[in-house]
Each structure stands twice: as structure tokens, then as C-alpha cells.
């Protein structure tokens with residue numbers, strides 16, 4: 001029998017493996033929740049819940065069958081729950097496990113009166129499920145990728161990182177990290193996701209070939225950048241490819257998730 005329970009430290013590697021298997025490349029390569037060492041990141045949440053109030057990791061445990069589902073919830077504002085991430089192993093889909101994970105969360109949190117989540121447009125099974133559970137689209141964002149310019153070796157590129165040792169340490173441990181610093185006297189904030197992907201938090205950085213070249217010189221395995229923009233409009237840049245669109249959905253009536261009382 002499959003039971004829904006709170007995730008434990010012993011589950012984190014299996015959870016990360018399940019998450020990784022649930023998304024196909026190339027989406028998988030661009031998400032922090034699907035990197036090979038994400039379990040180490042989750043271990044800290046699961047092991048130190050007091051430091052992360054409102055955050056909840058639940059798993060669907062099939063006993064000898066292992067962990068077949070997981071969901072991670074946040075509580076961004078009073079009465080609102082946020083489903084950050086849910087996945088169910090391919091063999092266990094269509095049996096109500098994703099719904100059961102959401103229901104278990106609502107049973108724990110009777111103060112939650114509405115739910116929000118983000119779903120990729122290309123995740124048709126997830127979108128259909130959420131629509132049947134009463135979620136409606138509220139806004140969207142577009143995820144673009146672009147190749148990075150090839151760079152010379154790291155010499156004096158004009159880039160200075162705020163905590164390069166810390167960023168290398170985080171990347172070594174988790175397989176992703178954020179990078180802060182200055183480039184030619186302006187501040188920047190970007191991220192690395194796996195060896196190849198540079199996450200740009202500001203779309204303006206996508207047209208700054210000097211910054212991109214300097215980052216590529218410091219991290220020579222980077223091959224492409226990921227830029228997220230609001231709505232459907234594309235930034236005026238060459239060689240952009242649409243990876244997917246992310247849709248923010250909200251449910252104001254949670255009875256379809258909670259089931260018959």
C-alpha cells in the first residue's frame with residue numbers, strides 16, 4: 001500500500017532521482033530541482049525544518065516499491081499555499097497520488113484557503129489535472145535559451161565576484177549556485193545550473209556580450225543562457241529559442257482537492 005508521509009533525510013536521494021526522471025531533456029537541464037545533486041540541497045530543508053517555516057516536503061511511499069511521488073509546498077502569504085513541485089513515477093501515474101499529496105497538505109494546513117502553482121505549458125498531464133482540480137491560469141512567463149559567445153581564457157576580464165569561493169563550494173555540493181559581483185562597475189546577479197547553463201535573472205544581461213564573455217571565461221563549460229521574461233513577448237535578441245512557457249495558476253476553491261468530507 002502507498003502511504004503519504006513527511007519526507008525524511010533517508011528519502012532525499014530517491015526524491016532527487018524521481019524528480020530527475022520526471023522531466024525530459026532539455027527542460028531537465030534548466031531546472032534546479034532536476035540536477036544530479038539536488039538531493040543534497042533538499043536534505044538541508046528536510047533536516048532543519050525549523051529554519052524553513054511553511055515549507056513542507058511530502059512523499060508517496062510504496063514500501064518495497066520505494067518513493068513513487070513527492071510534492072513540495074510553501075506558504076508564501078497567510079491563507080495561501082504554493083505547490084512548488086510535484087512528480088509521480090511514470091508507473092504510478094493516474095492513481096490519484098498527486099491529488100493525494102495535495103490533499104494531505106491541506107489536511108495538515110486547514111488555514112490554507114487558496115493554492116497557487118506554476119506549470120509548464122508543455123506538461124499537458126499536469127495542466128489537465130490542475131484544471132480538473134479547479135486551478136485557473138493567472139499569468140505566464142516565457143523561458144528562452146540562447147547560445148553563449150565563445151570566450152577567451154580568464155585573464156583580466158573586468159569581472160569581480162562577491163564570494164567566488166562560496167559559489168564554487170555551493171556548486172560543488174548542489175550542482176547549482178548563484179553568483180553576485182560587479183562587471184565594469186555595475187552589479188550583476190546570475191546563476192549556474194549544471195555545468196552548461198547560465199541563468200540570467202535580468203533579461204538586460206542577455207544583450208551584455210561583455211558580461212556573458214567574462215562569465216564564459218571564468219566558467220568555460222557554460223554553453224547557453226536561460227532567460228525568463230513575463231508574458232509571451234520575446235526580448236529583441238538573436239538566436240533565442242523558446243524552451244517552454246510557465247503558467248501561474250491559482251485555485252480559490254479547494255473542495256475538488258480536499259475531496260468529499
Ligand SMILES: CC(C)(COP(=O)(O)OP(=O)(O)OC[C@H]1O[C@@H](n2cnc3c(N)ncnc32)[C@H](O)[C@@H]1OP(=O)(O)O)[C@@H](O)C(=O)NCCC(=O)NCCS
Pocket residue numbers: 022023085086087088089092093094095096097098099100118119120123125126128129130132133
Ligand atoms: C503531473 C503528475 C504529477 C500527475 O501525477 P498523478 O499521480 O498521475 O496525478 P493523479 O493521479 O492525481 O491525477 C492524474 C489523472 O488521473 C486521474 N485519476 C486519479 N485517480 C485515479 C484512479 N484511481 N483511477 C483512474 N484515474 C485516476 C485523475 O482524475 C487525473 O485525471 P485528469 O488529469 O483527467 O484530471 C505526473 O504526471 C508527473 O509526475 N508528471 C511529470 C512531472 C510534472 O510534470 N510535474 C508537474 C510539474 S508542475
